[in-house]
Amino acid sequence: GQNIDQPTEMTATEGAIVQINCTYQTSGFNGLFWYQQHAGEAPTFLSYNVLDGLEEKGRFSSFLSRSKGYSYLLLKELQMKDSASYLCAVSDSNYQLIWGAGTKLIIKP
Amino acid sequence: DGGITQSPKYLFRKEGQNVTLSCEQNLNHDAMYWYRQDPGQGLRLIYYSQIVNDFQKGDIAEGYSVSREKKESFPLTVTSAQKNPTAFYLCASKDGRDYNEQFFGPGTRLTVL
Numbered sequence: 668g669q670n671i672d673q674p675t676e677m678t679a680t681e682g683a684i685v686q687i688n689c690t691y692q693t694s695g696f697n698g699l700f701w702y703q704q705h706a707g708e709a710p711t712f713l714s715y716n717v718l719d720g721l722e723e724k725g726r727f728s729s730f731l732s733r734s735k736g737y738s739y740l741l742l743k744e745l746q747m748k749d750s751a752s753y754l755c756a757v758s759d760s761n762y763q764l765i766w767g768a769g770t771k772l773i774i775k776p
Numbered sequence: 777d778g779g780i781t782q783s784p785k786y787l788f789r790k791e792g793q794n795v796t797l798s799c800e801q802n803l804n805h806d807a808m809y810w811y812r813q814d815p816g817q818g819l820r821l822i823y824y825s826q827i828v829n830d831f832q833k834g835d836i837a838e839g840y841s842v843s844r845e846k847k848e849s850f851p852l853t854v855t856s857a858q859k860n861p862t863a864f865y866l867c868a869s870k871d872g873r874d875y876n877e878q879f880f881g882p883g884t885r886l887t888v889l
Contacts, residue, residue: 671818675816697875698875700877707864707883707885708882708883709866709880709881709882709883710819710866710880711880712877712878712879715875715877717875754818754819756818756819758875763821763824763834764819764821764878765818766818766819766820767818768816768817768818769818
């Protein structure tokens with residue numbers, strides 16, 4: 668079967684760094700997406716990885732290892748507005764997205 | 777401004793009634809999707825459409841129906857056959873290229889009383 672695993676909840680301090688992990692087992696792989704979703708709102712696109720390595724975009728970076736079925740989202744210089752859920756999604760062999768349950772990130776002052 | 781709109785934001789219905797959720801996009805995207813989101817679960821695909829007048833069932837299509845008569849519009853009907861319809865419903869669209877990200881509407885929270 669297809670499976671995406673992420674931690675349910677994480678807590679971090681304002682100004683710190685946090686790493687949110689995602690492991691996957693899917694039928695085929697055509698890239699991995701990270702989305703941010705504030706409570707009650709729509710998910711918004713953060714990053715896309717299809718090749719191994721690190722993609723950096725401002726305070727956010729995303730890493731992929733296809734051989735390990737593993738990705739992480741790294742958030743630096745955390746701000747209170749970063750409190751949200753972070754969703755990992757894998758594009759499978761049919762280019763359909765398989766979604767993880769999301770990681771709720773709580774930022775404390 | 778280009779984007780995806782869903783209406784209404786909140787919807788209440790009595791059990792046994794059909795209800796239609798609206799989704800409109802002006803991004804000129806070919807593909808459109810309907811997802812359901814429940815607490816503690818990932819987004820689950822209900823239906824998707826890659827071109828006008830064509831659509832396919834997703835993982836949880838039972839109790840739902842859709843139409844795609846226009847490129848801009850992809851309404852979802854939640855029928856009385858859906859056993860547990862109370863949920864947050866998200867519509868998304870994507871440019872035809874497979875590696876592109878999906879853009880989401882603001883969602884409709886449906887509560888069936």
